[in-house]
Amino acid sequence: MIDTLMLIDDENLFHLVFEDACSLLDIAISVEALDSSDKAAEMFKKWFPDDPNHERPECVFVDLNILGSSFDGIEMIRKINHEYGNGCVIGIISSSQDEQEIEKAKLVGAQFWIIKSDDIEPRLEEFHKDYEGYKNRTAPFKVYR
């Protein structure tokens, strides 16, 4: 089970869905949901590399388009991976299936892309099965459709 998981998504209702789904599927012990990539960036800036207690989450799910934020999910991943330090499993969770965006996400170091829909649980379950591979950096990039 993932110890700490962070969701960055502007849709507050999806926070509840995601938290409940993760809890029911025993995916994560704790889920922290943020509605802005700016807030997340501030936190990661602090955690990497100065945080000795490693308060940073184990895994991060980022929405592609985050309304009200300075940058989108792909830029968020790029910042976490290349500016603040590469230390967590990270990927996109979005309703978009745009192949160009998926390629861009891959290039900045995203490990997975989960298509967001009403029935999110089967994809999260599948992701959970593959999680160890992502953690060990052995699993290839995957899109959960």
Place this chain on the structure above:
Amino acid sequence: MIKVTEHTRNVLLEVAKKRKVYVEGNFLKILSAPDGDTEFEEYLKICKEKDSDKRRQRLEVTKQVQSQNKDLEQAAKENVRVNKQLEKALDEAEAAKNKAEELLITSKAHFRNTEKKEKEQNQKLTEALKEAEQAHEETHRLRLEAENAKSKAEQDLSLLQKKTQTELMGNIVRVALWVIMGVGLLTTALYVFVMVRGLDAKIIESTWSNLFGILLTNSFSIIGTIMGVKHATKDKE
């Protein structure tokens, strides 16, 4: 995983039994029962079931709300689209109305101009008609005058002809009378001369007498002819 102390375990079980309050949330995922403590294991199982039920219910409700929100967003987008269309249609209608008003104004002006022109034309036609009538009357008057002049001229001509004829007849009568009188006088003078000289007067006597008879007859014949011609001419007039 966290293993609870004896005291905590007892408190949790007590609260669950008496007040039906159970541990909830992610904390349950890190709690574990002491080895062999089936009662607390059962408690944790119940807690997890209750937590899962609640989460499942909340998940369903949240998904419903999310779905409704999506529908509402879609409806709002549709409303915006319809409103835009309505606004566009309204703008178009307004533009069409303005255009129609402009056309109406132009048509009215055109109609007024046409009406004015028509009135002017009618006035001109009336004037032309009046002039034509006047011209017609004038023509009629002139024709009458011409006819009168012609008639007068004809009368004058006739009068002139009559006068000429009368003069001619007068001249003829005068000449005829002079001839008759001359012949009569000459014959009479010759008869007187013969008688005075005592010459043979037999031939001259009968000649004089015949001549007088002829002269008188011819004179009356001439007068009669003239009177007859005059009378006939008068009837024709």
